[in-house]
Amino acid sequence: xxxxYQEHINFKKRFKYLPKLNYQEIQEVIKEFIKEIKxxxxxxxxxxxxxxxxxxxxxxxxxxxxxxxxxxxxxSETGLELGGIENKSFSLIYPIKKSxxxxxxxxxxxxxxxxxxxxxxxxxxxxxxxxxxxxxxxKTYEDLRNLNFISDSIEGFSIRSIPRRFWCRISQDAIxxxxxxxxxxxGINSLYRExxxxxxxxxxxxxxxSYPDLIDKWLRYTEEMxxxxxxxxxxxxxxxxxxxDCDYEWACxxxxxxxxCQSLQKLLERRKxxxx
Numbered sequence: 244x245x246x247x248y249q250e251h252i253n254f255k256k257r258f259k260y261l262p263k264l265n266y267q268e269i270q271e272v273i274k275e276f277i278k279e280i281k282x283x284x285x286x287x288x289x290x291x292x293x294x295x296x297x298x299x300x301x302x303x304x305x306x307x308x309x310x311x312x313x314x315x316x317x318x319s320e321t322g323l324e325l326g327g328i329e330n331k332s333f334s335l336i337y338p339i340k341k342s343x344x345x346x347x348x349x350x351x352x353x354x355x356x357x358x359x360x361x362x363x364x365x366x367x368x369x370x371x372x373x374x375x376x377x378x379x380x381x382k383t384y385e386d387l388r389n390l391n392f393i394s395d396s397i398e399g400f401s402i403r404s405i406p407r408r409f410w411c412r413i414s415q416d417a418i419x420x421x422x423x424x425x426x427x428x429x430g431i432n433s434l435y436r437e438x439x440x441x442x443x444x445x446x447x448x449x450x451x452x453s454y455p456d457l458i459d460k461w462l463r464y465t466e467e468m469x470x471x472x473x474x475x476x477x478x479x480x481x482x483x484x485x486x487x488d489c490d491y492e493w494a495c496x497x498x499x500x501x502x503x504c505q506s507l508q509k510l511l512e513r514r515k516x517x518x519x
Contacts, residue, residue, distance in 0.1 A: 265342040266375040266445070273352070273373075273449060276464055280354055280457060288353045288425070292432040292446075304420035306398035307430050309437060313394075316401040322415030323358060325368035326408060331455035333369040334409040337468055338387045340379040347375060347445035351428035355452035358413070358423050368411065369451040369458045371465065372431065375444040383442060392438060397430050424450055 277287055306312055326332025374387055394402040399417025403410040413422055428448050435446055451458050462469075 266339055266347065266373065267343070267345070269337075269339070269373055270347070270447065272464060273447065276461065277352060277354070285354060285454065285457070286356065290351055290425070292349050292351055292429045305417055305422055305426065307433065308396060309434060310392065310395045312396060312398045312400075314401070315403075316399065316412035316414045320414045320416070321364075321412045322418040323361065323363075323413045324365040325411040325413070325452065327365060327403075327410040328405065328408060330365055331367035331369075331458045332409040333458055333462060334371070334390070335465055335469065335472075336372045336374070336388045336390065337465075337472075338374040338376050338379060338384050341375050341377050341444045347447075349432055349446045351425075351432065351448045351450070353424045353428060353450045353452075354457060355424075355450075355454055357425070358418060361453065366453045367451075367455040367458055368409065369449075369461060370409065371449040371461070372435075373447040373449075374435070375446075376439075377442055377444055383439075387435075387439065393431055393434055396434050397427070400427070400430075424452065 277289070281287055324330075376383065376387065390402055394400065399414035399420070399422060401412050403412065428450060431448060432446050435443060449461075451461060
């Protein structure tokens, strides 16, 4: 068992299991992870994002505006693929209700090289977004976890939908215009702040690229969070079935609500494709 994983086990013993942690405690998990990564002599860049009012200086040559850039980056236009079918990929957006009066600063962590240093056309990629939210309800929760508005709001960047993978494309033009992971982190932070405004207390973003083994380690750290989100989805579906008195799974094909169920299943699959 690696020292990194042992740290996680020890931390879990202290706090029982991750979903019960508050925002500050999850921050400590991230700090422990980053501390161990630095010992491996792997680059970790941590910085505070630019103020939302200064988003126009994030990049002078790359557009950033809510729902303005809905074009899909085609294969022929792609300069770099993040994740996808052949590489390790992972994404998790984890909203958590603000549990204290303390305000935390936004922060972005990038583990791995910058885009300008990458010579490959495809790399492993992981995106984790921790959100401290005021007055978190079910609708806000679902809206926060939908990454479509990110894909639709950054020029030259798109998120593709494939089962159980997180797959992003960055256009060659965007890379030539200075697209970087730092820009991506700033852009995500800025767009969340603009879209949800006063609902957000703080944001923490963790990007891991080019190191599939580190993504595997981080997956172990987030296991309970992912299980919690899966359980939440199952509960939502079960609740929906109860509302229509759906008690017999074997009777689906002759059920008068069969088409509605199919529509719901397709919707869930689309969301899973984007968020898992």
